Amino acid sequence: MSTATPTDERIHSRGLFERLFVRPEIGALAAAAVLFAVFASVSPVFTQPASLATILYGASTVGIMAVGVSLLMIGGEVDLSAGVAVTTSALTAALIAYWFGGNIWWGVGLSLVSALAVGALNGWLLTRTRLSSFIVTLASFFMLTGLNLGVTRMITGGVATPSIERAPGYELGRAIFASDVPVFGVNIKITVFYWIALVIIATWILRRTRVGNWIFASGGAPQAARAVGVPVRATKIGLYIGVGFCAWLLAMHQLFAFKTVQSGEGIGNEFLYIIAAVVGGCLMTGGYGSAIGAAIGALIYGMALKGVVYAEWSPDWLKFFLGAMLLAATVFNVYLQRRAARGRAR
């Protein structure tokens, strides 16, 4: 209550340590460091450059999606269709190439349009119906799953698309979406660089642009945001479109890396993206989190995925581990959030 001193003495009570500890990604960073140390000590292979490149690749396939999903979660929504949407996008490109023949890039382009449209549709349905995003995207998850199987069988008569290897434009696509980039003699998959670029862009948007402000506000207190003129609806639709873009990018990688697409793929992956985002500090309730945190969450996934292989442990335990991480991270995040909301108020 004392406000006598002109140099406000209350500001100094917040040390560097405390400032650091209200950052959303700090818990994930600590967990990643511990995990790295554990695997590095039990497996000498783990820390070799080639292994690290493999880990980064594994992390990037979840991380690319986690960028879009984490922004969406900060905006207060989830997307259960994100996993199959990747397969939908890859199938769209492959099936268009198969059906019409011609250059594969027609398929790539139209696939982008359809991925963005699926995202926009999710967002539009959500804001129109005012249902929870859990229900809306659960519905689109099942519809896309069915479409993937049904349309693929209708067009190809099977459950997988024929190889795109002979299609014109394939080599260019492979170079752009599925090539290796040598860095100091180690081949790193190009997806790792896309992932890093997306994280940087997303962080820029969140911290340094108006839209970023709107994303936090739309998730944190949508009514208040709307009352001061934030276009909450448009923001949320935009976030779903962002997830659509990430899904397309990952889908193009899978398409050009594996040449054929299995129509039943992708189911369950949406949870990996959510885990990465939540472990990285995003709140399920929205309004809090970071893209960098989600990237660390994806890195933890990559380390766990490859780490158990290098350590020659049974991969059966991977999912148990991921679940336990999620639980621990959520408990920690809720604690952090309460702390942040309370601040140093006495």
Place this chain on the structure above:
Amino acid sequence: MSAPILSLTGVGKTHGNVISLAGVDLAVRAGEVTCVLGDNGAGKSTLIGIISGNHAPTSGELAIDGETVRLTSPRHALERGIATVYQDLAVVPLMPIWRNFFLGQELTRGRGPLRRLDIARMREITRRELAGMGIDLRDVDQPIGTLSGGERQSVAIARAVYFGARILMLDEPTAALGVKQSAIVLRHIRRARERGLGVIFITHNPRHAMPVADRFLVLGRGRTIGSFPRAEASIERITALMAGGDELDELLEELDRD
């Protein structure tokens, strides 16, 4: 008397066959505080919704500077100079104070893809404006949720004033506050009036209305049951009106008999 900035003529709103509000007249002038009073269900929220652009009236007209307008969204209302401060909805608790202050009206610099928030300037303006409102502030970077209820209301009011609102509408700003904090908010209302804003102060507490109001509008069951200047107002008169006058007397008598 100057021409009103905002005037409502015969404004009403029906939800299906339920009449939430009917035939309300209201004129808000610069430098004047209009208190809208009413018990629960009197139609206050509907009136707020109409003035803030959240929903359109089903009858009557709303005019700004004498020109009839249809407000289509809160953003539209803001553009026309009507700022609304809600009791619980004023701020986004987990966001820093300065981000809340500029939410929806962020300052930027640079252009194209490099267009970015002018963070240093926004921090500085937030600090200055809040100090100008007499708000003692620790750190504009702390989440606004760490402030007390009164401080949060004060920030929201300061924000509306800074962004050039001509009409400031406050929805029950003192309802959840203690005596001391209520007094602070009432002081901000007076300051806003002194700066020439038209203030609409919605409350169900006549004791908070009396010290600041220039005009009173009392609503009951969706209708105007009293509209008078300060000179004709008293806490007793307003309380009696809000409680339904005769009904209250009867009730009191009944209680006395028991």
